[in-house]
Amino acid sequence: MRAKFLLLLILFLTFIYLFSSTVFAQIPFLSHKGFVAVLSDLHYPYRSNITDTLFKKLLELKPSYVFLTGDLTEMGSDVEFSKLWKAISVLDKSGIKYRYTLGNHDVRWSDIFRKSKRLSNVPYEFFQETVDKLLFIGIDTSVPFQQVGHIGNEQLKWVENTLKSAGVEKKIPIILCHHPFGGPSNYTDDGWKLMNMLLEYRVPLVLYGHGHSYSYAGNYNGTWFQMIGAAKDGYMTIVSWDEAALHIWRYSLEFDKFELLKSVSLIPEAIEKNLSPSIENKDGKISISANPSKYNRIKAISNGKILLERTLKDTSKTSFEIGNVTTDLGINFLSLYGYSKGYTIHRFYTLKSAINTDAKLKLIWSYELQEAIYSKPIEVDGGIIVADYSGTVLFLQDGKETWKMKIGPVFANIVSESDSGTSFFIGDIDGNMYVIETKTGKILKKIKLNEPIYTISNGKSTLLVGAGRFGYVIRKSDLQIIAKHDLKGLVQSEAYFENGVYYQTSWGGGIYIIAEDGRLTDRIDTGSGYYTAGACKPAVIDEWLFYTTTGSKVVGVNLKDKTKKWEAGNITVGYSSVEKFKDFIFVSSLGGTVYKFDKNGKLVWKANTGSPISFSSPRVLSDNHLIIGTNSGEIALIDITTGSFSKYFAGPSYVTHVVPTSNPGTFIVAFADGSVKMIRIGST
Structure with a gap:
């Protein structure tokens, strides 16, 4: 009897060992101290069967937390979000907690404003969550109506304060977001x-999505960056940890x-951070210091142009001088790379610099x-009215x-109330519509x-x-609503108004x-x-x-019988408004090309600015010039007849609007970093 019992015990223990070995082979991080799951780019309900299967896998794994890093839905509609919340409710029922940020697909076409939290009145969808000794920081990089990403000044302040607190509390921060922001x-x-x-600040790991790939990774500024694959393609990412390291699966x-x-490794790596410039405004010289024993190579880029690229292995020099560095508008955005074995240092500076006296702007x-500044500023009553995303109006x-x-x-x-500009109209995302007196700011x-x-x-x-x-059609005199029409989708852009008629896209x-x-x-x-x-x-x-469409077309339609007069295809013009001048129209592409067509559809010229454009559209500045702003912070000044152009660096941020003023050759430029500038052609 005793022998039989021992035999059964041995068989049972053998089974447990073999079963455990199989489980640990299949799920190799179960022996670690803890783990969380990160899913990006669900695009729900597109390929929902794949995402639903991943949710079932999460029920098996039972991670400490699930983090969703944006592009939760395909087009951000209420129907799509309802389907997603229903699908993800299986996690709620199993007691698995989750947090999320938003991606461009969640806000790009949505008529519902999705951001539920505010920092100093600025809307975001962010989070922080402590799991064991780790602090997961979810950053919202989504921009309403746009594909590109932006973090924002208030959120950057919040991130820095959160990192400071993490250091005091001895937590290990990990940053999660949708759009890649560097590295x-x-x-x-x-x-x-x-x-x-x-x-x-010591941040060992950054995970971001958007690219639907694991191909982009590396050590930058002492942090390991990893782009992650898309859930809609059947991928999820696990972060596990023990006392010594984080493990990415x-x-x-x-x-x-x-x-x-x-x-x-959770043990901070000793990296060389000494990579700093000094600048002399008087003669436009920049000196860059770098330790040749720490860096193999350095590179300096000013306003998008390479100033210096040098291999250091054969030199004992620690300082390199670049002479005659002038800028068109007095702004030098300097990007410095230091390449070392196993890591890269990438540091940025905004410097005042000597101005190019020959610059046209x-x-x-x-x-x-x-x-x-997403709101288009307006010239009114001897000044400029401008408003930002925090609700500040100036x-x-x-x-x-x-x-x-x-x-x-x-x-x-x-919008100005009248030609005199004594008052103006402004609205906010809370649904408030105001008439404000220009001189005093009185509502x-x-x-x-x-x-x-x-x-x-x-x-x-x-x-x-x-x-x-x-x-909504609203009477100006008393703000009475005359009519309300359901336009069946997000109303994002201004209408064209002529002869008592609005032409409104949606x-x-x-x-x-x-x-x-x-x-x-x-x-x-x-x-x-x-x-x-x-x-x-x-x-x-x-x-x-x-009009233009996001199907990469420019279209001319007869208003009498709604027949197409002409159509130009295969140009990515969908985010450009149409600017007309005499019998010509101008549009721009996301890739940065500006086109001039005559009213019969003949292409007159095209000008490739070499920089992406998604916020700004072409604007006629004069009979001679067209202007447009780029995502690289530049102003392109284009000859309206020939299409030849010059570019001028105006700031290290997206140009959101260029607005000609009543003063000939003068225009307003607004940026996503909150700056607004008045610029003109000619001498100051």
Whole structure:
């Protein structure tokens, strides 16, 4: 009997050993101190069967936390989000906690404003979550209506304060976000500020998505950067940890296995951070110091142009001087790389510099606001009205603040009440619509709409206000609502107004023709889904309506019978409004090419600026010049007849708007970093 019992015990223990060995072979991090799962780019409900299977896998694994890093849905609709929350409820029911940030697909076409949290009145969808000794910091890089990423000044302050607290509390911070912000990949304009921050605080790991790939990784500024694959393609990422290291695992649904990508030591690595310039404004010289025993190679880039690239292994020099460094508008955005064995240091500086006296554009004044300027500024009553994403509204005269006030976050453009400009209209994403006296900032009238206000178009006696998916016709004199029309999708862009008629695009797939008396008189079909004219302000020449679509087309349509006059395809112009000048129209592509067509569809010229453009559209500055801003912080000054152009670096941020003023050759430039500048052609 005893022998039989011992035999059964041995068989049982053998089974347990073999079973455990198999489980640990399949899930190799179960012996670690803890683990979390990170999913990016779900694009729900596209390929939902794959994502649902990953959710089931999470139920088996039971991670301490699940983090979702944006592009949760395909187009950000309520229907899609409802389906996602229903699918992810299996985690709730099993007691598995999750947090999320947003991606461009969640906010790019959504008429619902998705950001639920605020930092100093600026909307974000961020988080911080402590798991064991790790602090997971989720950063919101999404920008409403845009594909590109932006972190924002207030969120950067929050990140720095969170990193400081983590150091005091001896927590190990890990940064999660959707858009790559630096290191091996970058889809932001202000990620460089966070890159500099990483040199001051110990952050062992950054995970980001957007690229649907694990191909981009590396050690930058003492942090391991890893792009992660898309959940819709069957991938999820596991971060496990023990006392010595973090371990990054790739899980593939296709092969049902975990692959170790990288183990990141939790013991801080000694890296050389001494890579700093000095600049002499007088003669435009820059000196760069670098330790040749620590760096194999250095590179310096100023305003997008390489100034210096030097191998250090055969030199004992520690300082390199670059002479005659001048800039067009007095701004030198310097990017320095130091390449060492096993890591790269990437440090950024904004420096004042000697001005190129031969530059055609001259800076008149500059002013810094709290946050990004997505709202188009307006020249009115001898000054400039400008509003930022924090809801700060300013009246500037000669670049100096006359008054300042606070409302809800502002995205919509600002509209003057009349030619005299004694008052103006402004709306916020909380649905508040204001009439404000220009000279004093006094609120004269106010109404509340049920939806976020995204755009305001100026008629003679009325306004057409785009709020959510609706177009409100509102009487100027008393802010009475004359009509409300469901435009079947996000109303993002200004309407074109002419002869008492608004031509309003929407992401519902049409251009809606609305009379000032509130009647919806017609609709012109422009496509569906992604491929519509939703991001475009159209234009009319004679009986022809011209618009762009995200299906890479410029289209001319006869307003009488709605037949297409012409169509130009295979140019990525979908985020450009149409600017008309005499019998010509101008549009721009996401890749940075500006096109001039005559009204019959003949291409007159195209000018490739060499920089991406997603916020700004071409604007006629004079009979001789066209202007446009780029995502690289440049102003392109284009000859309106020939298409020849010059580029001028204006700031280290996306140019969101260029607005010609009544003063010949003078224009306003607004940026995503909150700066606004007055620039003109010619001498100061």
